[in-house]
Amino acid sequence: MDFEDMLWTVLGTGLVLLMLVDVFRTLLYPHGSGPLGRAIMRGFWLVSRKLRGRGSFIAAPLAMAAVIGAWAGLAAIGWALLYLPHLTDGFVYGAGVPLRADFAEALYISMVTLSTVGFGDIVATDPVLRLVVALQAVTGFGLLTATVTWILQTFPALNRRRALAHQLTLFREAAGPAGVLDMEPSHATGLLEAIAGNVATVTIDLLAFHETYYFREIEQRGSLPATVAYAHELASQAQRSESSELQFAGRMLHAALDGLAEVLRGKFGHSGATSSDVFDSYELHHRHLRGGKPDTT
Incomplete structure (x- = not known):
């Protein structure tokens, strides 16, 4: 040779x-x-x-x-x-x-x-x-x-992310401006704990299926970048409640959101000193905000 x-x-x-x-x-x-x-x-x-x-x-x-x-x-x-x-x-x-x-x-x-x-x-x-x-x-x-397995695993992860976004959208429409503060504390606690579990699942999906991050959603109702800020708002509301159970659920949701923000910051380069800043960057990149307004084209 x-x-x-x-x-x-x-x-x-x-x-x-x-x-x-x-x-x-x-x-x-x-x-x-x-x-x-x-x-x-x-x-x-x-x-x-x-x-x-x-x-x-x-x-x-x-x-x-x-x-x-x-x-x-x-x-x-x-x-x-x-x-x-x-x-x-x-x-x-x-x-x-x-x-x-x-x-x-x-x-x-x-x-x-x-x-x-x-x-x-x-x-x-x-x-x-x-x-x-x-x-x-x-x-x-x-x-x-x-490759067939890769495709079959990717789309269920996307569906879990969309389901979380729809859950937050429905919560916002049903709860109104007051959010969890006008709800019965034990009921609100269960809902926030369920949301925290879903946020944790989506975080794991982003770690395991890196490519799912790059999928944009056509409908804003199913877009996590467009709705995750509301989850952060719910967590803050819960921590201002007088109910110790609801406060714990709020801290749990905050911790889950902080974990999601850490993945977005460490794996996908989103900047921000706080989780809220990271989510703003996440929304900016996925909704193509221009001049503070979402791109609706």
Whole structure:
């Protein structure tokens, strides 16, 4: 193997390892996200902030598709570079299949193997290559199932966030300006404790499913950035109550909101000395406030 072949082998190995690390950190590593996936999601997010209308709401789903495409591309190109130095001596070609030793041929072998199609027109004969081909086929099947699982896990997390936003909206409409102070303390306590539990769940979702942060909501009623400030207001009201049970529920909700603000500050770069400041920044980024007014386009 000469220097050029060694170079292709090292480069191909690096691309495959980058794909594996990114998939592991995005799908398997708790509270993590891969550097490539995070960069793609953030890039689409920044572009979406320049868009007006409904186009900005499909940026996150498109970004997820781009991440999956990047994983598949890295795998296909990486393994193609591993095969390239061994064309054509390391493979046996079927009848009528032309002998070629270029990158396009290596990419064809890699894509057929990655997709587990297995046409059988070009088969590895070298023992090491046979193991590499088998490993790629297993990786391709694993990548397919992992990405489907990723999608199926992401949207329930989004629904939990939307449900919390709707819960806060309904609470605000039903309670009126006085909030919990005009309610029977034991009933208000139960409601605030339920909201605190839902806030904690959404916080865990943001840690476990980093990509859900970049989804914008079409309806403001289902937008947590547009409603989370009201939860902070309810917690403050409860702590001014004369009921010790309601005060405890208020402190509990405050603690849950502080945890959410810490995640937004530490993981997504929102600034603010207090949780209220962080939530204002969160609302600004997701509702595209201009001149103090929400963007309704």
